[in-house]
Amino acid sequence: MSARELLAEGGPLARVLPGYESRPEQLAMATAVEHALESGTGLLVEAGTGTGKSLAYLVPAARSSLRVVISTATKALGEQLIEKDIPTLKRLGLHPDVTLVKGLSNYVCLRRLEEYRQGVATGAVAPEVGIDRILDWVQETSTGDRAELPTLSEEAPVWREVVSSSDTRIGPKCRFYDQCFVTKMRRRAESSQIIVTNHHMLCADLALRGGFTGAQALPDYDAVIFDEAHAIEDVATEFFGVRLTRARVETLVRDADRALRAAGFFLDRSREGSVMRALGDLASGALRLFTSLPRTAHGGRVLLAPEQMVGEFVAGSEQMLRGLDELDAHTRDFVGANDAVLSVARRTRAMTESIKIITRRDEKTRDAYVAFAEPDARGGGAVGASPVEVGPLLRERLWSRRGAVVMTSATLSSGGDFRFIRQRMGAPEDAQELTLPSPFDFASQAGLYVPPRFPEPRDPRWLDAACDEIRRLVAITGGGAFVLCTSVRMMRALRDALRGAWSYPTAMQGESPKRVLLERFRAAGDAVLFATSSFWEGVDVPGRALRLVIIDKLPFDAPNDPVTSARIARLTQEGLDAFDDYQVPTAAIALKQGFGRLIRTRDDAGIVAILDRRIVTRNYGRTLLDSLPPASRLGNLDEVRTFWEVVSAPPTRVVGPARAP
């Protein structure tokens, strides 16, 4: 039986899942995914909210005899696949072995835990709060996944001391290798048919496979399906890039001293002097480099242009490379001494590579990467380099390998066109495209409101006007609102200006963990939440609790971000219009994501307000509007009020004002 037949009206799924409604869009997607898996080809599917994407790819994946990796952007979707959709497959008689593979930072490292325990026992280390709980828990856990320890705060210092990481993980030479939770998780994954993971892990795997160690983060697989694929570019930019902090350098210096000392390397006094010189060069080179970083008034990430890499920056990086070279020579023949020396040797080589890329000494990456600095006031901070384009890297490491690559999301196209996402993702010409509209009736479920006669965002009167408008909108819907902002600064300014403006429970991102904020928001039913980018996507609040989404401004990427500015410069050099060809399509996808928070089910209804007139006054506004679901256009607050009264008055729902052409 094909995937289509399993999901069809009156078919096996409808028989076992009460309330299941077969949707033509879902059947079309399942057929296309099945074909891509069978033929090993590429597929891009934009499927609107409510299509039932998860089952449309899970059913063909489970039916195939392939090992399929399914990668999501958000933890929420990964958990939904494991907790809700995989059990549904079982009810259909499909029983694939499935393993959830998370990033290393979710698992306790037995070697580090043992070293920490010994340190505490000998008095060399002061015990952090929570260590007893972790020691008890490792006796019982079969996964080593910290999600089983919800009472241990995410920021607990003790977790940092015992967590696995790519820096500290040793692999087969570790004496705990066979008991290691990461090893066990990987072995489970090796024998599983479906591996559910996230874009970070998948991109880490792609980056590792292309690196000098030949390591990999995931077992070999036959096909990969990306859900929430619009988020891949940002994650790939991070993982194909390099980043170095002063704290990381200092940790390497400390670990190298400890590891070589413990291995008896210093029994020969002349060696000790030489290693100490190397470590001294590394530490003082880092001090020179990090204290020479350009400072900015606003903090954050800044471009590190070639002409800024002079003086102490260059002298510092040369001194670091000298120290690393010498350290590499000392550790190279000693890696068998113990686990810790092996870890130091690996990190030494990786740090050398990173410095060469950042300082443009590596010819292969010189023009392909943009360097950045993240200075802090204390002479610490970070330096790094990101690829200007990830498309060619994805083409080489993802699309050109054998097997299907499927990318799906509710937001892949810009104004209905896939050219932008194809180019950004490096998709080959033979990758198929499919657009599936949402089965929801947006014209009767959602109203889109852009206030008339409103100051533009740069106008100093904008903030007051926005506060007035938000106050009125929140009054109309009686709360139940997300105020989605394009910057932390604006989120705080609006929150402060609207303090005491209503009696509904009100919160702001950052006041509590995201999960807690969302639980409270859902439970309250009439709350107002001020938030920034992390609430624009991957947040699911179905039902009446969320009935108003207010977007402060059009979500253009900050042009002063080093990667964005390098991308704009690259497109301009190539004779393209960076604004039309990059900034507008990126904003269209982000805006569509923000809009997408409102309508999550057929029964949801509400209003999206965009407090940025440019969407109707500028030429590019048409592309942005065409990217949004076909909501009813509301021209003023009276129309908003009427629309809300109609859609919120059960049980009869009447179509609102006509959508503008």
Ligand code: SF4
């Ligand atoms: S193999 Fe790596 S993660 Fe596992 S216990 Fe050893 S060092 Fe830790």
